[in-house]
Amino acid sequence: MKKLVNDPSDYVDEMLDGMLAAYPDRLRRLDGTKVLVRSDAPVDGKVGVVSGGGSGHEPTHAGYIGDGMLDGAAAGEVFTSPTANELNEMVQACDAGEGVLCVVKNYEGDVMNFDTAGEMAEMEDVEVAQVVVDDDVAVEDSLYTSGRRGVCGTILVHKAVGAKAAAGASLEEVQAVGEKVVENVGTMGVALTSCVTPEKGEPTFDLGEEELELGIGIHGEPGTERAEMMSADEVAEHLTEKVLEDLDIESGEEVVTIVNGMGGTPQSELFIVNRKVQEILDGKGVETWDAWVGDYMTSLDMMGCSVTVCRVDDELKDLLNADADTPALKR
Amino acid sequence: MKKLVNDPSDYVDEMLDGMLAAYPDRLRRLDGTKVLVRSDAPVDGKVGVVSGGGSGHEPTHAGYIGDGMLDGAAAGEVFTSPTANELNEMVQACDAGEGVLCVVKNYEGDVMNFDTAGEMAEMEDVEVAQVVVDDDVAVEDSLYTSGRRGVCGTILVHKAVGAKAAAGASLEEVQAVGEKVVENVGTMGVALTSCVTPEKGEPTFDLGEEELELGIGIHGEPGTERAEMMSADEVAEHLTEKVLEDLDIESGEEVVTIVNGMGGTPQSELFIVNRKVQEILDGKGVETWDAWVGDYMTSLDMMGCSVTVCRVDDELKDLLNADADTPALKR
């Protein structure tokens, strides 16, 4: 296993300690948990905004803690939702009396644990609301699935709801903004290699030299389809067309795009993909208001990328542009 | 070859187009070159600060173009210094009459091409100065080598000289600050895998499942020593001790550290390494004034990391903390 790791069962714990060592003034760890919060949480007079989920998606989640984004982030084991107990502790630590919004990615584990945590927190008189993100257009939302997965679009939700909360909005208003993003965002991903989890130490799936997986999530699970290796342009086309079609984006509309790296792919390749994504949008008369390129929501060391498109209006533009000061994202 | 790439010979060209598509307001490409400059270059009344070198180190170099850092960056082919002609065009485009500082990494190709470019630019009456960065402590600076390599410490030089120039200092003063960083910075790196260049399409060197390379540079070249796979803590110890010894850092001194990813290593592992680096410094009574963790100077998709330590005084602290607004680094 080619990893900078000690005992694999200490992976998340040591990662969090390393983050704290890097940002001692910004972050604080709740005793005995894998929850990080802003060092000044709860922030007086502000709705709390929290997120969380399995680890392995860095900088998600804790990298987005800070002014204008998250107040807290709970880290589960690699690719495993945090427990309801820890989520509950996080919610309580981030409540300043204005309530707490939980940004949840649509996985049954995450949803069930956040649900339970919400019930626990409400018993302690904390007002809790949820936004469930399900932006992955690869999976059909039908009777035959547990719905769509929450993937890279979650970052835009973090940014928008964080900015809304920072502006002093109510819990209901913050939640509404999150839902607006969810309604307007779509993502599709591709893997060129599987990832290796520290506990397993081997690739989650095998992929031949000349193959790739389309429609992957962010947990090293196989995708919806295996295909022959494609060029960067073909990949960009495949992902972008599928997302645009799903969102029904039309000429003249404004969007923000993310070309997101899965962890093992160098930035240079993401820019090569971004070039084509923007060419496609241009060709359709869709206007890119802002283009993000980088590792925002990863799958450990997986090679590959995802393309996210989100329709924006003036409110979302203001919120996405608003000040943010976190380890992984500054505006 | 597991890469998001079209024709490998278009790699750098398409990467630059993708960057421009992401930052159309910030960046501008000099016609017919692989040089990117600030869209408002040359900046009136300010010493120009430029850098450049082979591609494959993203976000270095163009990712650091912007307020408070670089005015221009020349991209060579992958791992190949840009030509003197293009470096000369960059220097001229970034000169507002106050002169231009070139930040050069110590490789014979880079040095020779920057030298020639400097001569060309001076013939056009541009005042040119250089800072040559050679922070890699793995290589002995002796008769038996062409000196030490310039690696991740270069980013601190970019930041410090960029801030100094933004503050209105003269070319000589800007250069002096660069040299101060160079005198106080050291770096040592390790590779867990080789990288794959798009043109070659295969690993530059072979490394067994249970091996790593110590003392690597950033061009996929083999390191100074091959060793058995180590734990994250052992790697951190090995790298940090070597750098501290070389710099002769003592208890009570203040430093900034960088745990830099080589491109293929996920952030979580960098934080695990950072944890140990800070533990070691703590144990020695060295005070970490600031700890950077991330992909700053990469080798395409190589797995591995480097540890940089730089002694700081009040001047350097101010400069490293000063505002910067670039795609890859904001302060």
Next chain:
Amino acid sequence: MADESVQREALVAAVENVAARIESEKSHLTDLDSAIGDADHGNNMHRGFQAVAEKTDEFEGMDVDEIVKTIGTTIIGNVGGAAGPLYGGSIMTASQELEGGITAETSVAFAEAYLEKVKDRGDAPVGAKTMVDALTPAVHTYKKSVEHDDLPPLTALAKAVDAAERGVNFTVPLRASKGRASFLGWRSVGHQDPGATSTLFILEEILDTAGE
């Protein structure tokens, strides 16, 4: 009906046996989850039952239902993922049925309540390729054997284990419609569900312990 301290000892033995079994099947379960999920089910279950096994000292002096509840909350507090709330939450809720100790009657009530809660939490029907597919035939068989056929609980449990095994096999040819495997669409067909498998392992160990 055995007295409380015998039941307590049996519970401790069951916990230890289940924990040991999960430990030895850890990578097997994770491999099953690699194929159609995210390669963590073995680790999740292992983490949970290790935590439970470490708590057995505290069981001394607790009532049986309290012990079972503690097992549930310990799983909730240590597992996470889908397995945490499904196993832990359902054990916790169903533990109420064991007030006054384990009898043939309360064990059936526990089993029914447990199944009910899993379905309630996870919203998975039979045939969605989840642990429900192992659990449902096991619980049905257990109830029928005890209540209608008047079989002794141990015999009924053996039949339930057999039923669970058929359930596990039944998951193989199905397309998943719940859980992570559902994201794979038709590609999930041909793979065995990890959660159904761990359910079977647990039942097997309970049977073994009860037989001793």
Next chain:
Amino acid sequence: MADESVQREALVAAVENVAARIESEKSHLTDLDSAIGDADHGNNMHRGFQAVAEKTDEFEGMDVDEIVKTIGTTIIGNVGGAAGPLYGGSIMTASQELEGGITAETSVAFAEAYLEKVKDRGDAPVGAKTMVDALTPAVHTYKKSVEHDDLPPLTALAKAVDAAERGVNFTVPLRASKGRASFLGWRSVGHQDPGATSTLFILEEILDTAGE
């Protein structure tokens, strides 16, 4: 001495032959550079000589020294890395010696100036495991053969090629003290220097062209 247009044609032929040779040796050179450098020497040389080959149309009507100078500047403008300034800059500077055309005498002067410039730019002594190790014996042998032994240039060139080959072989057992290979320390011993190798290939093609 042949007239200008014959020399021009010979230069074009040489350029084409060198470009073709470099193309066919591209991955060989890159492989050599993989072992002790950064795996780009083949691509660098290829990019440079492709660019030169595409310029041959412009040679029509140029003097020989101008043509050679253009070859040098084209390499400078297209190669980058260490090879760009070393090959390109030295060809450019040495081209001055060819004013008035290529004769036995001017070719020796060119060779000497070229070697001088490479050593000047790169600061590498003989034995540093660089192109200098192929170049030095080749230039020494050529000069001695022409000036002292009065051999015809073609024979002298053949001897020079032979000398260059020994130089290439000589680089194998050396520890590098210049160029990227020097970063490897003792690990560079046992590997052949890419730049010395490309120098040999170029000389071989010049010899072949001159022989025709």
